[in-house]
Amino acid sequence: MTRKRNRFDDSYKLEVVKMVKDQGLTVPQVCLDQNLGETAVRRWIRQYDAEQLGQAGIGNPLTAEQKRIRQLEQENRQLKTDNDILKKGYRLLCPRTEVTYRLVRQLQQKAYSVAHVCRLLNVSRSGFYEARRRAQAPAPLSCPVVAQLKASFAASNGCSGSRSLSKALRAEGMHVGRYKVRRMMRANGLRSVWKRKFVHTTDSKHNLPIAENVLNRQFEMQAANTAWVADITYIQTRSGWLYLAVVLDLFSRKIVGWAMAPSMPAELVCSAMQMAIAQRRPPPGLIAHSDRGSQYASAIYRSLLARHGMQQSMSRKGNCWDNAVMERFFLSLKMERVWRRNYANHGEAIRDITQYIVGYYNNERLHSKLGYLPPTVYERTMALKQPIEVSGIS
Structure with a gap:
């Protein structure tokens, strides 16, 4: 039997390349999570590198303006690399934070701003002020x-x-x-990691169409790509809130699609769902469950589900238990990773959360619900147990 060749669009290829280039994942990790061949992924990376160097890549020859843009991008990367080398060299010579803060104080006396110096030395400005305050304050008595x-x-x-x-x-x-x-x-500097702010991510006060609760808390599925659940959560960074949209397969509890952005328009949830569709290619009839948020009730999201033959399902109003599996994933993500970090910016948070999903949650984290197997291993194990049909006879 001739194997059907999968065809991926350029946007999905770019997302896969970014996982390797920008988010620190290895090619085997990405191929294992996305069910792709290493040969194809490495070819996509070579094509991307060729375009970044100003070559034509796989498309048409670049115009003069495109070549100029590629040249400026390359010069920007070179400047960033040179700056990183100086930072790493300084840290090798002066690893102690006391020495770093001493240099900040010396440069401050020479009319340089603390914010500028801390940024160049890659240290926290609040940490510098806190260290200065501790040095001036009397030592707490032990008892x-x-x-x-x-x-x-x-x-x-x-x-x-x-x-x-x-x-x-x-x-x-x-x-x-x-x-x-x-x-x-x-x-004594004891701060609870559970202290967090609440951010409202679900806006159910709208006049958009509401789907029935088709899933009805039936979280046990007998096969993959039967029912997916989706939701949005927020991630706090020092540069502002970052919103994460996720799609989870109820059969294996695997995260099959995700997207992150500093805002949460309908395009955010569509990007997460498009990633899941491109990776899994589900059959018609799949149940796509979510809450009643305006993003999931929008016309573009409903149109996306309709084009792929999906059946939309929504939780009852104000009932978080109707989407309990997704809420549990968000709790695990924040307990095991987010609340133990202090993200400086959105890029740092995106890299770390992607590493958590691909490098840990999908492929290494043991789930008691799955017999203490990771989701990817569970799916492959269950696939081997299913009967193989030959000439119409199973």
């Missing part, structure tokens, strides 16, 4: 209460707040009030 507070905080893996820590101290026979515990935490 049994502070020692027990630090021990209880470490035992909770940095998750407990002042309420739970005050109760933990009382259990040890130390009657300390909550507000005193809060002051002690602030004085």
